[in-house]
Amino acid sequence: MHANVLLVALGVSSILALAPAGCAGPEPAAPPDESPAATRPPDEPLAEGQDGLTLGEVAAAVEGAVLFHVPVPGGNGRACATCHRPEDEYALTPATVEKIYQKNPGDPLFRSIDADDGGANFTLLRTRGLVRVTVPLPDYVRLTDDPAATSVSLWRSVPTIENVRDTAPYQQDRRSPSLEGQAFAALADHIRPTHAPPPAFGAKIAAFERQLFSSPAARRLSNALADGDDP
Numbered sequence: 001m002h003a004n005v006l007l008v009a010l011g012v013s014s015i016l017a018l019a020p021a022g023c024a025g026p027e028p029a030a031p032p033d034e035s036p037a038a039t040r041p042p043d044e045p046l047a048e049g050q051d052g053l054t055l056g057e058v059a060a061a062v063e064g065a066v067l068f069h070v071p072v073p074g075g076n077g078r079a080c081a082t083c084h085r086p087e088d089e090y091a092l093t094p095a096t097v098e099k100i101y102q103k104n105p106g107d108p109l110f111r112s113i114d115a116d117d118g119g120a121n122f123t124l125l126r127t128r129g130l131v132r133v134t135v136p137l138p139d140y141v142r143l144t145d146d147p148a149a150t151s152v153s154l155w156r157s158v159p160t161i162e163n164v165r166d167t168a169p170y171q172q173d174r175r176s177p178s179l180e181g182q183a184f185a186a187l188a189d190h191i192r193p194t195h196a197p198p199p200a201f202g203a204k205i206a207a208f209e210r211q212l213f214s215s216p217a218a219r220r221l222s223n224a225l226a227d228g229d230d231p
Helices: 003-016 055-069 094-103 123-128 179-191 199-209 216-227
Strands: 130-136 151-157
Touching: 055 199, 094 123, 123 130, 130 179, 179 199
Parallel strands: none
Antiparallel strands: 130 151
């Protein structure tokens, strides 16, 4: 099975585990040597079962999981998962970058739009996991060496998208008020499709991201906050 398809299948299966009772048949018991505890890596997020999701919310999250892992039509070959790697807890480590580079320097991860020099220098990406981003400057900020500049290029790591349900606003300068807005901003900055996806794209990506947690405890905390309970 193709790696991306497998990752989508794993993500979808995790989300389906959150569906209300009656959405799927009972899951057969696993043999002792194939139990979830024996087969799942210790740091992989676990689904908590009943999570109060409606069928519509589950469907949106499943569609979002697929969109997250499939290259964006009309783009530069990238998907969201090109940089937010499931194997890196939806972040990006230098070790993963170098492994990909050694296997295929032409992988969509390596694109000039966020290279060190706007060309083909990916030293910072390969050694530190840093990508170049362009950040708009607020109206009240001016650069002393370039007063006419309206943006600045910075280098930053790829943040995880786990545990983001309750952490708005997004981006390190907090310029994205919602996950939907952040998804479209990432498209514009790192994928640059020739035509904008429909508005539902952002909503479905956000629905998927809201179900990604680093641990069962993190999910329980988020659910408690949503329900107004004492964590």
